[in-house]
Amino acid sequence: MSIQPGGALTNTEVAKADLSTVLHTWSAQGTLDPLALADGNGSTLWDFDGREYLDFSSQLVNANLGYRHPKVVAAIQTQAARLAMVAPSHANEVRAEAARLIRERAPEGFEKVFFTNGGADANENAIRMARLFTGRDKIISHYRSYHGNTGAAIAATGDWRRIKNEYSHGHVHVFGPYLYRSPFWATTPEEESQRALEHIERVIEMEEPSTIAAVIIETVPGSAGVLTPPPGYLSGLRELLDRHGILLILDEVMAGFGRTGQWFALDAFDVRPDLITFAKGVNSGYVPLGGIIIPSAIAHHFDDRVFPGGLTYSGHPLAAASAVAAITAMTEERVVENAASVGDRTIGPGLRELASSTDIVGEVRGSGVMWAIELVCDQQTRVPLPAAQIGRIKAQLLAEGLLPLIIENRIHVTPPAVITHAEAQRGIAIIGDVLAEASR
Ligand code: PLP
16 A cells, blocks of 8 residues: 555554554564554644644653754754755764754763764763773663663663673673662662662672773663662762772763753762763754763873774764754753753642552652653552553543553653643643543
8 A cells, every 4th residue: 555645644544554564663563553643743743533642752752842843843954955964074063063062061071972873872882982991891780771772782771672682792780779669678768779889889899890891871760660869879879980990871861851850860960970871852853863972081082092983874964953953942942941840840749649649559750751650559569550451541541632651560751841831730630530540
């Protein structure tokens, strides 16, 4: 069947054409029934049958500016009409400006940006950089994490997606803090923090510190459940790694660019990373883009040594132009401040109210526009709500006009950072009604 993009189509026609030609990510193809999306504006999306959805997903947590942002769209159009493509070896003014704006939002001392196509290759190259800079090989990361789908990034990942992809060598995993399901029998955030630090310290000792290049963690583990680190964990980790000359790579691919209510999630903690990786929110995903923010010492290490890594589309001008426009718009329109305010004043209180009134809500946690609702069979045992029930909840949310992001037994509340208080309130009310019905 041949379809005309943009023509008058139905959801069924688009889904059928898609499934007969596209092999989808991370799935058994026969189980799929994709929602066909036709259009969007701000935090609203429409399917091909004309149904409207309030977006509580930001797709894969990347549409921080929502849809159809006029300044980002115009910047891509203008750049496409001038120089749509240029090799990374050439100098390009839009790429330099994107790097400057990104660097400006990082902590002091960060000097250069290495551009990639997305988050996985940002982490891949950060790991490569750490290995070359230290002359060491091993990489430590958390079990509850996702770092992307390339050789070392997927091996650093902790979740199920790693298991069939472990071809990169030298990876070691540890348990990070997760008080609600504490791997350390902790009962307070302070205990969880201290015991997680003791655990990673023992692992570092047993692995021989002088063989370890870096620890890579998400500042706020996202797909794993929005696991904001407890007080003292990141600063304690920094201190531990400094003692052994081990680098700290903070993966800000999901948490960065306004998601947590700060430009970078790390801004809320007393921690200084050695490398920062980003993607998603840097340009709200309008054109694929990611990268590494590099401090002077590591950047200049490669002044007289070759950095053995590159990509045809590194610093692609359409991606760079969209990043310049997106960062400028986020600044002028105070989008990061909006994310913080919606999180503090509407989403946080709304979800906490839900937790106190609904049996199947075990815990809510997060900040800004990055939250998770953990659904359980009962609040005492904390047994995760079974997949079949989660599936029914998802279908009901969609039927009520809310596009959710569901991962395992959790509803992730990750709307665009431009969402209004009223929209956030409306979405939480829908979730409240659906969960109340589900717990009856
Ligand atoms: N790191 C984190 C924290 C992520 O959430 C993701 C994607 O979800 C990635 C890395 C991989 O990014 P990409 O899919 O752009 O390669």
